[in-house]
Amino acid sequence: MARVAPAQVNQSLVNGLTCLQELVLADRPIGVRELARQLDMDPTRVSRLLGTLSWLGLASQDEDRKYHPGPAVHVLSALSLHGSRLLSDSLPVLRELAAETGQIVALGVLWRSHVCYLYHGKAHTPLELAVGARGPFPARQSSIGRVLLAQLTAAELADLCAHESDLLPPEGVPAFYESLSQVRERGYSRGGIHGESLAVAVGCPAVAALAVAGSIDPEQEVQLADRLREAAARIHIGKSPDDV
Amino acid sequence: MARVAPAQVNQSLVNGLTCLQELVLADRPIGVRELARQLDMDPTRVSRLLGTLSWLGLASQDEDRKYHPGPAVHVLSALSLHGSRLLSDSLPVLRELAAETGQIVALGVLWRSHVCYLYHGKAHTPLELAVGARGPFPARQSSIGRVLLAQLTAAELADLCAHESDLLPPEGVPAFYESLSQVRERGYSRGGIHGESLAVAVGCPAVAALAVAGSIDPEQEVQLADRLREAAARIHIGKSPDDV
DNA sequence: TCGCAGTGTTGCTATATATGCAACACTAGC
DNA sequence: GCTAGTGTTGCATATATAGCAACACTGCGA
Incomplete structure (x- = not known):
């Protein structure tokens, strides 16, 4: 990156x-x-x-x-929605995943110390509440944020922490870095206020992250992460139109 | 404007x-x-x-x-989608209108000499094909484009035509201005290659336009325009969050 | 293989423009 | 009325930007 x-x-x-x-x-x-x-x-x-x-x-x-x-x-939202294609390319995957899990599914990107959602909703959540309706959420409390932060190099993370003081957590910097290191190892992250969401990165290099949130059975955690990774792999990032 | x-x-x-x-x-x-x-x-x-x-x-x-x-x-598309809220605010109206008419419904904005679509699809068009999937379309051939051009002042229109030569139609400038004047009078426009779409402006001042495309019975034209205007009035533009 | 025509990028330097100071107009609260 | 905050402006100048010219690269045709 x-x-x-x-x-x-x-x-x-x-x-x-x-x-x-x-x-x-x-x-x-x-x-x-x-x-x-x-x-x-x-x-x-x-x-x-x-x-x-x-x-x-x-x-x-x-x-x-x-x-x-x-x-x-x-106009800018119309232009960038077309130029990005991320939302349109991922919608089928998101809706399918939401129907399958019965949970909230979210797709978000990292913006400074926050996560911004392109999509956040359940299978039957009306689209107007699922798309573009949520404001930014603190990245360090979000599974999406944590898994995206874990993709950064040490230098990038240090630079971001230097500019975004609200990114630094109460437990201190070394513990924060260590927890991100674990996220990197596992390939997925937990987040939410009570650890009720689970996220994997989308794209290589990662440009977004895909999460499921709700009640996650700890024993199904690894399985769910695999499922999410499978879904993430189906979301194409920035392919040329010739690939369609 | x-x-x-x-x-x-x-x-x-x-x-x-x-x-x-x-x-x-x-x-x-x-x-x-x-x-x-x-x-x-x-x-x-x-x-x-x-x-x-x-x-x-x-x-x-x-x-x-x-x-x-x-x-x-x-990131920009997530940010602007949230900041604009136009897509999320209009989705219920769009989907309802699509179901009711059985036709293609579109919401677009004017960008230079083109129309850019936030939404374009039928009731059962998969969202990934309806949102952000279409590229720009020449404004002067589009009902959305024509109704938005008709909202411009003479000075604005002259300025735009000066910068965008592809906006000038084969039938000449005076006829173009005259047809836009008629659009202004009627309060809706026809467009598409064969006049198969009908559009009204959204917002005051207009920031977007709402269209129905497909087979339009000429005798139902005025009625359909009224219906579109009613739908357009239900789309909120740039309200503060306190209005929610 | 070479030459040509196109491409994107760069260092350098001149200058146009962005910047910041200070002043002004405005608003709300005490 | 005064104070403390607000947003904007003219002005002068420092500097960031712009454009020239050179370079490296690529693809095509002779």
Whole structure:
């Protein structure tokens, strides 16, 4: 997952996309200075970038002058849904798995210290509640988050922990690293508040993770993990259209 | 839909997002110079911007050094799907309408000279084929495109036509403007290769459009348009979470 | 095999633009 | 009315970006 930096990284683009991502995931309108504090960025810069996003329709201001996603985010979601194909490619697998297990099935990606869900629901969960309806969840408490964190190199994990202090758990850093090491070994992770979910990575290199959540019989754990891995293998990541 | 330009628009961000959008919608990997020609941008700039997107994981190169969407586009689709909520909010309406009419139902947004679909399918179309599976379609041939173009001001439409030459139809500009004027008057549009679809705008101001396609009895046209408008009114656009 | 035409990337440097300071306008609460 | 917060702006300037030119690479045709 480590990428070679090009000769010149365009910082404005990096900063602007950072603002956009934060804005889109905020669960309420956010002010310029608040966002600047969150991102440790100068408020003028943030104001300028949000102004540009607003001009593009990707942001919009309310009557309190706070920013929230604008109309062009609908366009962005249509574009990226098509460009990613992950949701459409995985839906059959997800629905089948949900029907088979009778449990909640989830597909999520890691975004900073959180997991963002593309899908989260049971077999008969209405689609509008299963797709795009949940907000971000802390990665370290999520089986999806833990299995994705376990795929990172030590350097990547250290870098992420350095930037995301809320990723560091109460039990301390060494124990955290050790538990991720165990996840790596087993090939699956447990998560949820009471360990009620189980996840495996999707894609090689991993770009998402697939989880089942609900009542998991400890004796069936390994079997379920195998089943999930089988399902994950059926989800194609970023294949060219010629593969269809 | 006209937006006030902020004091200082960040051009790098605008250019970078333009590259990203084009990349995500390309139906095959695209080269730097090809994209530069399409966007009428200097190739070095495009190379630099794509390099930055690649560094962020939003782009990736194949063995021919051409660029295609990278793993972070999955994250972007999860983020924007959540931020937009348009797909999740409209799914019940779409599926109900599809069941009721027995026809194809579509929800799309206008992106440059094309329509991009969030949803396109019949009542029993598998979700993986209905969501995010279709690529862009020329706006002027689409009922969704025409009804959305009809919502633009004269200035906006002129600006768009100036930038998107493929938007200009064979019958000429005045006739095009006149037909859009009629769409505006009627409150719905016909589209498709043989006029086999009918669409109304969603949202005020319009951010998307809802269409039915298939066999449309001309005598039921007005009635169907009313039904579509009723359905469109049930799709909430960009409400704050407090409205849920 | 060589030459050509296309490709993507880079170092370098000039300059256009992004940045941040400071000022302003606005809002809410005491 | 004052204070503390807010978002935005003009201005000047530092610097990040942009483009030139060179390089490495690839595929095709003679």
